[in-house]
Amino acid sequence: MTVPTPPQSVTVRVPAKVNVQLGVGGRRADGFHDLANVFFAVALGDEVTATPADTLRITVSGPDADQVPLDGSNLAARAARLLARRHGRRPDVHLHIAKEIPVAGGMAGGSADGAAALVACDALWGTATPFGTLLELAAELGSDVPFALLGGVALGRGRGEILEPLPAGGTFHWVFAVADGGLSTPAVFRECDRLRDEAGTGSDTAAVPDPQPDPALLDALAAGDPVALAAALGNDLQPAALSLRPALADTLRAGADGGALGTLVSGSGPTCAFLTKDAESAATVAAALTASGTCRSVRVTHGPVPGATVTGRR
Numbered sequence: 001m002t003v004p005t006p007p008q009s010v011t012v013r014v015p016a017k018v019n020v021q022l023g024v025g026g027r028r029a030d031g032f033h034d035l036a037n038v039f040f041a042v043a044l045g046d047e048v049t050a051t052p053a054d055t056l057r058i059t060v061s062g063p064d065a066d067q068v069p070l071d072g073s074n075l076a077a078r079a080a081r082l083l084a085r086r087h088g089r090r091p092d093v094h095l096h097i098a099k100e101i102p103v104a105g106g107m108a109g110g111s112a113d114g115a116a117a118l119v120a121c122d123a124l125w126g127t128a129t130p131f132g133t134l135l136e137l138a139a140e141l142g143s144d145v146p147f148a149l150l151g152g153v154a155l156g157r158g159r160g161e162i163l164e165p166l167p168a169g170g171t172f173h174w175v176f177a178v179a180d181g182g183l184s185t186p187a188v189f190r191e192c193d194r195l196r197d198e199a200g201t202g203s204d205t206a207a208v209p210d211p212q213p214d215p216a217l218l219d220a221l222a223a224g225d226p227v228a229l230a231a232a233l234g235n236d237l238q239p240a241a242l243s244l245r246p247a248l249a250d251t252l253r254a255g256a257d258g259g260a261l262g263t264l265v266s267g268s269g270p271t272c273a274f275l276t277k278d279a280e281s282a283a284t285v286a287a288a289l290t291a292s293g294t295c296r297s298v299r300v301t302h303g304p305v306p307g308a309t310v311t312g313r314r
């Protein structure tokens with residue numbers, strides 16, 4: 001019997017997400033918010049390559065590389081440590097992140113790298129962790145990490161970590177406008193609470209009704225209908241992101257004027273997302289956004305695409 005040789009390196013591709021619906025409930029006793037979170041994975045993504053090393057080491061390349069921590073706080077490093085501990089081994093791995101997802105942009109870039117590191121280390125170390133266990137480890141790392149493993153389109157309940165895959169009937173075309181500088185996710189949730197308190201509605205679970213997925217949005221996804229999906233897009237964090245970064249209103253307007261079917265802030269922002277009719281229309285909207293001067297850069301992409309997937313093994 002031949003014993004398979006362990007790989008010398010494993011590369012994993014992982015998608016960014018946009019939340020086509022982000023219903024935010026009241027603040028729970030643990031500080032988190034219950035969500036009706038419809039995640040959508042887009043082709044814009046990062047690549048994480050794992051190779052054996054004497055000690056855990058992170059390197060990063062790409063346009064935002066200088067904003068990514070290289071120490072133990074990096075979500076990819078935390079993922080490697082968590083998986084190693086589960087299997088009683090040392091996290092002796094070099095993880096290189098080829099970063100395309102905007103940092104602190106509301107597209108779950110760090111979460112994506114955490115999910116990719118779980119999959120890459122599992123393949124490199126031959127630990128054959130069941131997918132259900134990877135999902136549990138992912139939820140320990142952060143609310144958005146399980147979805148980066150799953151990909152496609154899914155409803156996230158709880159703080160976003162309890163996932164139910166949803167059907168999607170076709171490819172949707174998106175444009176993303178990347179802002180200068182990021183927004184902190186906890187700060188945006190705090191601002192959402194503050195705005196609710198200021199409006200007199202209250203911000204805890206007793207005051208805010210449980211958010212529910214919008215049936216019209218789920219039908220539009222299943223039917224692959226971009227016009228119906230555009231009409232149903234919604235993000236309860238958008239007022240908070242706009243309150244912290246009022247200039248985002250100009251970006252959203254520029255995309256709408258440029259012909260987008262629907263516009264919204266992606267997750268906690270500040271990246272803005274534009275749903276378009278087709279690939280040609282996406283190029284037109286991208287050109288209008290670039291010409292408007294209301295954002296740092298513009299990315300054209302599509303989805304849904306699969307979650308963290310091994311794309312290379314040497």
Ligand SMILES: C[C@](O)(CO)[C@H](O)COP(=O)(O)OP(=O)(O)OC[C@H]1O[C@@H](n2ccc(N)nc2=O)[C@H](O)[C@@H]1O
Nearest residue numbers: 031032033035142143144145159160185186189267268
């Ligand atoms: C805004 C979203 O990106 C939408 O998908 C997510 O809800 C955020 O997910 P994430 O970045 O993985 O967030 P975590 O790392 O789990 O939590 C960071 C912080 O965001 C806030 N947070 C996050 C998720 C949630 N359901 N309620 C919250 O209030 C909490 O202050 C928490 O301490």
Ligand SMILES: Nc1ncnc2c1ncn2[C@@H]1O[C@H](COP(=O)(O)OP(=O)(O)OP(=O)(O)O)[C@@H](O)[C@H]1O
Nearest residue numbers: 074075103104105106107108109110111113144185
């Ligand atoms: N691998 C990573 N890539 C990017 N940022 C990371 C990573 N690991 C840790 N971080 C830290 O996380 C912070 C948030 O970055 P991230 O790109 O995940 O934000 P985000 O996309 O807004 O998150 P989300 O959409 O999940 O709320 C960064 O400012 C950075 O300090």
